[in-house]
Amino acid sequence: MPGKLIVIEGTDGCGKATQSDKLALRLMADGLKVRKVDYPNYQSQSSALVRMYLNGEFGSRPEDVNAYAASAFYAVDRIASYKKEWEEFYLNGGIVIADRYTTSNMIHQAAKITVEPDKTDYLDWLWDFEFNKCGLPVPDKVIFLAMPPEACQELMRGRENKAGGVKDIHEQNSAYLAHCYANACDVAARYGWYKIDCISDGGIKSIEEIHNEIFSVVSKVIGRA
Numbered sequence: 001m002p003g004k005l006i007v008i009e010g011t012d013g014c015g016k017a018t019q020s021d022k023l024a025l026r027l028m029a030d031g032l033k034v035r036k037v038d039y040p041n042y043q044s045q046s047s048a049l050v051r052m053y054l055n056g057e058f059g060s061r062p063e064d065v066n067a068y069a070a071s072a073f074y075a076v077d078r079i080a081s082y083k084k085e086w087e088e089f090y091l092n093g094g095i096v097i098a099d100r101y102t103t104s105n106m107i108h109q110a111a112k113i114t115v116e117p118d119k120t121d122y123l124d125w126l127w128d129f130e131f132n133k134c135g136l137p138v139p140d141k142v143i144f145l146a147m148p149p150e151a152c153q154e155l156m157r158g159r160e161n162k163a164g165g166v167k168d169i170h171e172q173n174s175a176y177l178a179h180c181y182a183n184a185c186d187v188a189a190r191y192g193w194y195k196i197d198c199i200s201d202g203g204i205k206s207i208e209e210i211h212n213e214i215f216s217v218v219s220k221v222i223g224r225a
């Protein structure tokens with residue numbers, strides 16, 4: 001019987017790695033069969049086209065590659081990782097914690113499409129493509145870290161740059177990231193994602209506070225509440 005797939009989502013720098021690592025470690029410490037995956041899978045050759053895109057080799061603006069083409073790059077990387085790294089584990093009952101998933105295409109690629117019905121058409125296409133046609137599992141729960149763009153910028157400034165000082169074409173474009181955040185709020189509501197408001201009383205909630213909220217939601221999903 002398949003296990004569970006839990007996705008931690010949000011815009012760039014909102015705390016996904018921090019929270020997904022913490023969650024996976026806590027579940028493992030509780031003796032559960034857990035695996036953590038993250039996307040893009042930069043270490044794998046399967047992410048070559050994603051890396052070329054984010055490095056600006058197809059154009060320096062996100063919209064230089066349309067939502068459908070860019071989504072296909074990311075989907076191919078995910079399929080390779082699923083087949084090689086976690087399909088068997090998941091189908092045999094393992095719990096998979098994903099830092100980003102198909103849901104990142106919903107946030108960052110759907111943001112390129114501003115008119116209706118084009119955006120809904122794209123979202124329907126993406127669902128059918130990744131889950132029905134390509135056979136990736138549908139998440140049991142998507143937890144959306146609602147961290148506004150200014151707060152994400154603050155967190156990313158405080159972090160050592162992931163790529164040795166070089167920002168990718170999404171990170172270089174603060175207007176695009178702000179637009180992705182607005183789109184993420186819309187998509188989260190459409191798909192019933194669990195939304196965590198990461199700001200309270202004008203400040204960013206602590207890592208521990210956000211973790212406890214995530215843990216309580218996930219405990220219900222895995223039947224441990």
Ligand SMILES: Nc1ncnc2c1ncn2[C@@H]1O[C@H](COP(=O)(O)OP(=O)(O)OP(=O)(O)O)[C@@H](O)[C@H]1O
Pocket residue numbers: 010011012013014015016017018019155156158159160162204205206207210
């Ligand atoms: N709630 C928080 N309060 C304070 N600092 C935080 C919080 N959450 C994360 N951080 C810090 O913010 C930085 C960015 O967090 P993290 O790397 O987890 O984000 P991310 O969403 O995975 O980033 P990316 O989208 O670039 O992969 C890190 O230095 C992390 O320690």
Ligand SMILES: Cc1cn([C@H]2C[C@H](O)[C@@H](COP(=O)(O)O)O2)c(=O)[nH]c1=O
Pocket residue numbers: 012013039040074075100101102103104105106108109170171
């Ligand atoms: C998995 C995935 C990612 N993206 C976007 C989201 C980010 O802007 C970049 C990846 O950068 P990170 O900071 O290294 O996480 O790519 C996307 O558009 N679609 C996806 O499926």
